[in-house]
Amino acid sequence: MSFINYLSREINCKIVYYGPGLCGKTTNLQYIYNRTNPDAKGKMISLATETERTLFFDFLPLEIGEIRGFKTRFHLYTVPGQVFYDASRKLILKGVDGVVFVADSQMLRAEANIESMDNLRTNLAEQGYNLDTLPYVIQYNKRDMPAVSPVEELRQMLNTGNVPDFSAVATTGEGVFETLKSVAKLVLTELKRGAAR
Amino acid sequence: MASPQMVMYEEEFAQVQAVTDRLVQDANARVVFVVDKNGQLIAGSGDTGDLDTTSLASLAAGNIAATGGIAQLLREQEFATQYHEGVRQNVHIQIVSSRVILVVIFDNRTSLGLVRLRVKRANEQLMRIFEMVMAKAQDPYRASPFAEITDDDIDNLFND
Numbered sequence: 001m002s003f004i005n006y007l008s009r010e011i012n013c014k015i016v017y018y019g020p021g022l023c024g025k026t027t028n029l030q031y032i033y034n035r036t037n038p039d040a041k042g043k044m045i046s047l048a049t050e051t052e053r054t055l056f057f058d059f060l061p062l063e064i065g066e067i068r069g070f071k072t073r074f075h076l077y078t079v080p081g082q083v084f085y086d087a088s089r090k091l092i093l094k095g096v097d098g099v100v101f102v103a104d105s106q107m108l109r110a111e112a113n114i115e116s117m118d119n120l121r122t123n124l125a126e127q128g129y130n131l132d133t134l135p136y137v138i139q140y141n142k143r144d145m146p147a148v149s150p151v152e153e154l155r156q157m158l159n160t161g162n163v164p165d166f167s168a169v170a171t172t173g174e175g176v177f178e179t180l181k182s183v184a185k186l187v188l189t190e191l192k193r194g195a196a197r
Numbered sequence: 198m199a200s201p202q203m204v205m206y207e208e209e210f211a212q213v214q215a216v217t218d219r220l221v222q223d224a225n226a227r228v229v230f231v232v233d234k235n236g237q238l239i240a241g242s243g244d245t246g247d248l249d250t251t252s253l254a255s256l257a258a259g260n261i262a263a264t265g266g267i268a269q270l271l272r273e274q275e276f277a278t279q280y281h282e283g284v285r286q287n288v289h290i291q292i293v294s295s296r297v298i299l300v301v302i303f304d305n306r307t308s309l310g311l312v313r314l315r316v317k318r319a320n321e322q323l324m325r326i327f328e329m330v331m332a333k334a335q336d337p338y339r340a341s342p343f344a345e346i347t348d349d350d351i352d353n354l355f356n357d
Contacts, residue, residue: 003203003237007210012237042251047259056263059236059255065354067346072354075236075255087270091262095235181355188343188351194202195343 001095002191010071013187014095015180018120019102020112021053021081024141027170028102029060029076032180035173036062054080057092064184074184081116090123098135098187099124100179102170103158105140105148110157117158131161135186138165139179144172203233204334210240212326216319217242224315225307227286230300231293231323232257239297257290257300280309291316293323296331 003012017025026046033044042061049055058078065072079089101120103113121131140154149157151167159165164182168175205213217229221243228243230250236258238250260279268275279290289301289312299319301312 001202001235003205003233003235003239005205005210005239007205007207014235043249045252045255056259059252059259061251061255067350067354087266088263091259091266094262095233185351185355188346188354189348191202192343192346192348192351195346 002097002187004070008071009069010073011067011191012073012075013097013184013191014075014077015098015100015183015187016092016096017076017078017100017102018089018093018116019081019141020104020109020116021083023081023102023104023109023113023116024168024170025078025081025102026054026058028100028139028141028168028176028179029058029078031170031173031176032062032076033060035177040064053082054078055085056080056088067188072188074187076180083115086119086123089119090126093123093127093129096124096127096129096134097190098183099131099137100183101136101138101158102141102168103138103154105142105151105154105167106145107147107149110149113154113158135183135190136161136163137179137183137186138163139168139170139175140165141168141170141175143167143174144169202334203237203330205239205330206333209326209330209333213240213323214242216322216326220301220315220319223318224301224303224312226301226303226312228300228302230254230257230298230302232298232300234258234261234292234296234298243302253300257298261290261292261298289313289316291320293320294327296327297323299323 019025040063045059047056060076062074077092079092124131138159140151166175166179170176217240220229228245230241231239232254236255238254264276277292281288286304291299293299303312
């Protein structure tokens with residue numbers, strides 16, 4: 001749910017990075033944080049365990065520019081990927097405007113990707129959202145790993161709705177901003193569409 | 198969409214700001230914030246200078262979301278009030294109309310009793326204001342700023 005403030009002329013939107021454990025959601029945010037002009041970003045918050053696994057969420061506020069005099073801000077969140085943190089994942093999806101599904105390209109993680117995608121659908125439905133109508137993109141991450149599934153195979157498994165998808169190596173930044181730009185654009189287009197209804 | 202978009206117009210913003218300004222004074226608090234349940238900062242009063250307000254808003258909302266999750270497991274509707282006691286500073290958090298969060302940060306210049314009392318009054322005032330905000334947001338005849346935005350505007354935002 002976006003938030004529009006006429007007085008400060010700001011539009012705030014919420015984007016959630018979803019995906020199985022260790023797929024690189026936090027790494028995406030860290031790369032964005034490291035490569036963004038200090039004026040355009042706030043502090044990155046990571047609520048993580050002692051072993052740096054996401055416990056609740058990571059949060060990164062990002063300003064991307066002005067549309068018709070309105071400062072446009074995106075609040076990026078990640079969810080904890082580990083299966084047993086499902087209650088936390090549901091909470092973070094509340095009020096979401098757009099979703100990035102980060103898939104782990106490694107062959108061994110195929111099942112975890114599908115499980116996480118099913119979990120995303122279920123948790124969104126519980127909040128009254130439908131993944132097929134929500135601004136949503138997929139990122140096939142870890143393309144640099146040795147035993148990865150071909151992109152076409154991942155696409156068949158995960159991208160049944162034919163949404164924009166991107167190959168990525170989040171550690172080096174490959175595909176990271178392309179993914180973000182794509183989902184941000186979809187979110188704004190959806191808001192515009194909603195306003196016209 | 199699962200929940201309607203929140204749009205804050207100048208009139209209601211000024212009213213919210215007046216409530217938070219008054220609460221800072223009446224409760225002798227350090228800072229008062231109003232935050233949307235999704236973590237967006239709506240208004241703030243008091244000594245906000247050295248505070249990272251964006252992070253604070255997101256964490257307060259995360260906190261409320263987690264407590265709401267506990268409430269659900271216990272079959273409680275919600276825990277409307279929370280209090281965190283520190284060595285030098287304390288935080289009082291109140292849910293308003295199940296929709297926004299009123300955060301009061303205070304130190305030993307005041308007391309929890311006074312903060313609670315003043316929060317109660319501010320809560321009632323904010324409830325009325327946010328009812329109006331939500332009614333306006335659902336008014337189909339009110340133009341959204343997005344209605345005038347073109348596809349080119351959106352494309353231009355992403356041109357390097």
